[in-house]
Amino acid sequence: MDDRPVIVVGAGPAGTRAAQRLVRAGLRPIVLDENDRQGGQIYRRQPPGFTRPAARLYGTEAGKATALHRDFEAILPDIDYRPGTTAWGVSGDVLLASRGSAVSELSFSAVIIASGATDRIMPCPGWTIPGVFSLGGAQIALKAQACAIGARPVFMGTGPLLYLVAWQYLKAGVPPVAVLDTSSYADRLRGLRQMAARPRVLANGLRYLADLRRAGVMLRTAIRPERIEDDGGTVGGIAWRTARGTLQRAACDAVGVGYGLRSESQLADLLKCDFAFDSVSAQWAPVIDGFGRTSNRQVYLAGDGAVLRGADGAEAAGTLAACALLLDRDHPVATAEIAALQQRVAVMDRFRQGLGRAFPWPAHLAGALLDETIVCRCENITAGEIRHAAQALDAPDINRAKALVRPGMGRCQGRMCGLAAAEILAHARGVPAEQVGRIRTAAPVKPLPLDSRIVP
Amino acid sequence: MSRAPSAAPRRADVVIVGGGFMGAATAFFLRRHGLSVILLERDLIGQAASGVNFGNVRRQGRFLPQLPLSNLSRDLWGRLPELIGEDAEFLPSGHIRVAFTEDNAARLERYAADCRPYGLELELLSGNAARARFPMLAPDVHTVSFSPADGHANPRLAAPAFGRAARRAGAHVLEETEVTGIGKDGEDFVIETRGQGVFRAPLLQISTGAWAQAMAATFGDHLRLIPRGPQMGVTEPVPYRIGPVIGFASDVTEEGVYLRQVARGNIVFGGGRRTDANLVTKRAPLDPLNTIRQMPHLARLLPDIARLRVIRTWSGVEAYLDDDIPVMGPSAGVAGLFYAFGFCGHGFQLGPGVGHVMAELIATGKTSVPIDAFHIGRFRGPDRPNV
């Protein structure tokens, strides 16, 4: 018997449900979470001292949020919970995790990674001006700090989060000036059939739209971002083109941008899991089976860190990954439980495919970006420099382009710019995005203090 | 364009196998002698050791008989823009070795005296003088040995730049062309590749870095190359102020760390223990525990570094010979065959010089600087140090 512990990385919906299922089977997992409080991105909790009611914080999802928080608190005595702790590297079969400068070496028999996702960014001129936030950032400001990104914000991009965040701002008393979506009405219709797999979610979405419309928020589809305007160092307005090419603009003091999500899959990469290109999300993803097993026997994945199925999908996938782990070590798990979970995940998956159709990643925008647009903001690398790597320097893949002109070389290690940079490179080479590959992960996954030391 | 050799000739005066820094620079300089060249690289030019190393352009501390070659190379580093049209971010910022103990200081003093006849002038500073000159160093520095004309460059740029310059000069540089077999057929070497056909030439250079052992053995030249991965890392950027490359003078492996600051502010560091590298997967693991082990020694050199954060680490496949000096020059037994590999962790600085000297040797049969110490023949005969 391998008596090394099971580690769950992440305490959002997926990690929480995974840990809970393991506890139910009598295991005592270590649960690592980068945040100081459990809940993940979507059900993020306020810092101590902030006391807005759940209904205001989480809207229609308040019931789920409180259930998840309550269930986590219930298993606290049965897990080794380490908040504020980042898993950042792998040495042999030991996971390295830091809290400040204190590094622990955590050996494990298995690890369930539920590390979530971040916003997916497509740059546009002006996106680095102070006052431009990612949609997720705009949402965190509201949820965790009760702050708005501005008094007259515009939200631009595509995907369900675009409308959710705009609606949350509206409800918080900060009606957005406009919601600008790169996807078209026709895209929306193409995704409808599969999105109908989750009628309640679809109805919520429609309600957000109706509320925004009723509140007089300008709603535009099939737009092409032109630029975010700089007004003496802050955001002064935003300009876009309509499907017909007409230039339009709106004054605003902040912009939230996001084009769907990208999985945080670096730990899976460090743990040598196989990856494949996923055409629905147009990005590389770790290969998993119907349970969340990876090509590495010790590694299971759940939630947005593996497949972008959203919070409900993450809860089901978390339990399912835990069940797979239990099955793999001959714990009894009822067939009915598995069947029910897999059925739920299948529904989410249909919905996910619908979303992919309805709100496609606007790859075509990468080709049209002006040469001087900054793509990698850590290193100040422009679209033109990436094209120079593609052409004059003959870089066939994104790692070579990174080596030669540095996109993805900075603090964020390409988490923010990597997908857009790859798209620009692919466009410049005239090949599909999957042919230019993905940025190889190197430890540390997040910046590591240089006064780090191993603590027992 | 370079990946479809169908248009490329099948025959040349020289075929070079392996497009690291050594192969790319040799191809470039061979064109200046007017020889036709085909360079065959398995992956992309300069992607292996040559593209991931620390970037030290250092002469001090080298094996003394290597200094003439190293001096020549240093001159070429200063002339990169006129030679290949770019500078590969070469910064002649100086290089210092820092001793904290009496013993290590004595070693620095001895080396400074020994290298003078080879034309390398080092400046020794002790105690307060060292601290006044290099105020970023730790207060307990004993002695600093300063080499003002050394410096550092960007390894990711240098070898690919030589590859492109070689191509512009008329060399046929074929990437993604792995050599799977080498033999001799009469006067000609016959070079088989995976999927790209057969190439021929009367002259052949093997510069396949860590992968050279089996190729040399094909021609009866036996030696042992041990693949290892030096451990590198880089911090987030801070305002530029360090200047020289800084190395810890010590014979304790763990303490042997070094660092440099690039113009945009990041501090690149390396040293300490190496990992075992894998020739089949072509990967050398970075062990994050090694990064943590480097930290106290880096902070011993440069106390302020402890306040920064590491943003990335990496390693790369390098090969080491038992005597820690390279193999360079003609084969011991086969006419027309030349070697340039096994640079044992110090080949980056030598890259331009090796290319220059190998091209000279291949084209004219002579070299302007001595390289006899690196002849592969040292591994033959009854007193062979290897095997």
Ligand SMILES: Cc1cc2nc3c(=O)[nH]c(=O)nc-3n(C[C@H](O)[C@H](O)[C@H](O)COP(=O)(O)OP(=O)(O)OC[C@H]3O[C@@H](n4cnc5c(N)ncnc54)[C@H](O)[C@@H]3O)c2cc1C
């Ligand atoms: C992490 C690290 C740090 C280092 N730091 C420094 C430093 O600071 N200063 C310094 O001077 N040196 C340093 N070095 C050493 C330096 O990088 C090497 O000595 C130098 O790059 C060797 O160049 P090369 O051309 O011999 O080998 P490589 O760069 O390894 O090139 C060999 C090439 O041969 C190709 N090849 C192999 N087999 C085949 C085949 N069958 N067919 C076709 N092609 C093939 C490979 O793909 C590769 O491109 C460091 C090395 C490493 C790995």
